[in-house]
Amino acid sequence: MGNEMIDMQGVSQKIGKQLIVEPFDYKLEQGQVLALCGGNGAGKSTIIRMLVGISQPTTGTVEVGGVKWKQDRKRYAENIGYMPDDFNFGATLTAWETIRFYAQLKGIKDARALETLELVDLAEVRHKKVAAFSKGMRQRLLFAQALLAKPALLVMDEPTNGLDPYWTATFAQLVLQLKAEGHTIVFSTHQLDVAAEAADEAIFLNHGRILSQGRVSEYRQANGEHGLHQVFTQLIANQ
Numbered sequence: 001m002g003n004e005m006i007d008m009q010g011v012s013q014k015i016g017k018q019l020i021v022e023p024f025d026y027k028l029e030q031g032q033v034l035a036l037c038g039g040n041g042a043g044k045s046t047i048i049r050m051l052v053g054i055s056q057p058t059t060g061t062v063e064v065g066g067v068k069w070k071q072d073r074k075r076y077a078e079n080i081g082y083m084p085d086d087f088n089f090g091a092t093l094t095a096w097e098t099i100r101f102y103a104q105l106k107g108i109k110d111a112r113a114l115e116t117l118e119l120v121d122l123a124e125v126r127h128k129k130v131a132a133f134s135k136g137m138r139q140r141l142l143f144a145q146a147l148l149a150k151p152a153l154l155v156m157d158e159p160t161n162g163l164d165p166y167w168t169a170t171f172a173q174l175v176l177q178l179k180a181e182g183h184t185i186v187f188s189t190h191q192l193d194v195a196a197e198a199a200d201e202a203i204f205l206n207h208g209r210i211l212s213q214g215r216v217s218e219y220r221q222a223n224g225e226h227g228l229h230q231v232f233t234q235l236i237a238n239q
């Protein structure tokens with residue numbers, strides 16, 4: 001048996017009569033970074049929701065850290081930190097009150113809560129209300145929330161959405177830093193340059209179908225500097 005953090009076998013998702021994600025198999029080893037790449041409505045969030053256990057696949061099985069959701073939901077969830085897309089924190093709370101709320105839910109000490117805010121450069125503004133935060137600052141708070149418990153698997157849906165160029169580049173660096181600390185990371189993105197910089201593997205999706213999956217280094221080797229853009233454009237053109 002390999003050292004897999006994620007093992008998805010025969011996974012698909014149907015909503016009503018519509019096949020949202022076609023059946024696929026995928027394994028990701030511990031300590032690796034995966035980027036889910038695809039346009040609007042490709043199925044990225046649907047795969048992420050199945051991975052974190054918010055929704056169950058119509059067919060197939062998902063294992064995280066050797067645990068199936070149905071076997072042991074608590075242990076399954078304990079492995080995962082999740083940054084959803086499109087999430088609004090309670091706007092009446094300050095950033096500090098917000099992160100402490102999530103920390104206390106998980107039995108995490110204040111020192112760690114502060115450390116995560118420092119990591120996303122929000123410690124100094126932590127006593128400001130989240131209502132006064134920009135979209136990018138809220139994204140960074142959401143990122144901090146996902147990191148609180150130092151999860152073995154960090155799953156992020158469109159994490160760079162709303163981030164300025166500085167924070168987009170910083171995000172890629174943070175992913176590499178977290179990888180070096182041993183985390184396994186999955187994130188979805190429209191930004192192929194972020195995928196190229198931070199990911200070891202990429203999955204290209206379109207209309208719920210995986211068109212290609214492979215090592216970023218191999219895509220780069222085969223297609224040069226603009227490897228991922230080239231692959232994506234060709235895959236869509238060949239559809």
Ligand SMILES: Nc1ncnc2c1ncn2[C@@H]1O[C@H](COP(=O)(O)OP(=O)(O)OP(=O)(O)O)[C@@H](O)[C@H]1O
Nearest residue numbers: 015018020038039040041042043044045046047188
């Ligand atoms: N609850 C639902 N009911 C019906 N259709 C759904 C539902 N959830 C998702 N879909 C459809 O499934 C498809 C995939 O959606 P999904 O949100 O996974 O895409 P995505 O790749 O994350 O897109 P985006 O980049 O726009 O966020 C879309 O066509 C969407 O309309």
